[in-house]
Amino acid sequence: MRIELSVALALLLATTARAQEETISFPAAVSFETGDSWQYEGRKFRxxxxxxxxxxxxxxxxxxxxxxxxxxxIASLAALFSTGSIGCQPVGRAKDDATFVVCAAQLDNATVDVGTALISSGAAFAAVFPSGAPVSAAYAVAESSARDKVSGLWSGTFAHPVSVLLDK
Incomplete structure (x- = not known):
């Protein structure tokens, strides 16, 4: 619990410090590394x-x-990038110096949160702290909804990435 509180406080401070940076817009032609990270102009984003x-x-x-x-x-993230304009707000730095971002996509005259879109469609999952608690409650709800609706990856079988990463 103490570690989670420290992480949450660090993220809040990072978010506040980064709030002064302007939104970064990305073209479809970024270099995708994973389904939640990419490189653009020599910088890594997650x-x-x-x-x-x-x-x-x-x-x-x-x-x-x-x-x-x-x-x-990766295919799902790339497809999302190819369908609309993506703008991201930096919120902190990862240990590997990647920039953590929260992104929005313009799709059909609507603005959607990229994380929610990926998770609710079953293409990605809610990240968790080492304790297993979700980093974002909203994303945990989106994952639960995708699982219940058997959307995307949930329609088949796979090793859930959280269980792989936490070795559970």
């Missing part, structure tokens, strides 16, 4: 509170076809 499927893990579709689960997540 969606805050979002966890993509791990590259190298297996996704088994309902018809039995197997593919790389991480590549499924």
């Amino acid at each position: 969606l805050f509170g979002v966890q993509a499927c791990i590259r190298g893990t297996i996704y088994r579709a309902p018809d039995g076809a197997e593919s790389d689960c991480g590549m499924q997540s």
Whole structure:
């Protein structure tokens, strides 16, 4: 609990300090590393509170076809980037110096949160703290809804990335 509070406080301070930075707009032509991170102009960006499927893990579709689960997540993020204008607000730095961002996409005259779009469609998951508590309650609700609706990756079988990362 103490570690989570420290992390939350650090994120709040980082968010406040970064609030002065202007929104970063991205073209569709970024270099995707995972379903929640990309590189653009020599900088690495990572969606805050979002966890993509791990590259190298297996996704088994309902018809039995197997593919790389991480590549499924990358394809979904790339598709989202290709359909609209993406703008991101920096909210902090990761240990690997990636910039954590919260992003919005303009789709069909509506603004949508990129993390919510990916998670609620079943293309990504809610990130968690080492304790297993969700980084974002809203994203945890979106994941639960996608799981209940059997959306996206939830329609098949896969190793949930949180269980892989936390070795559970």
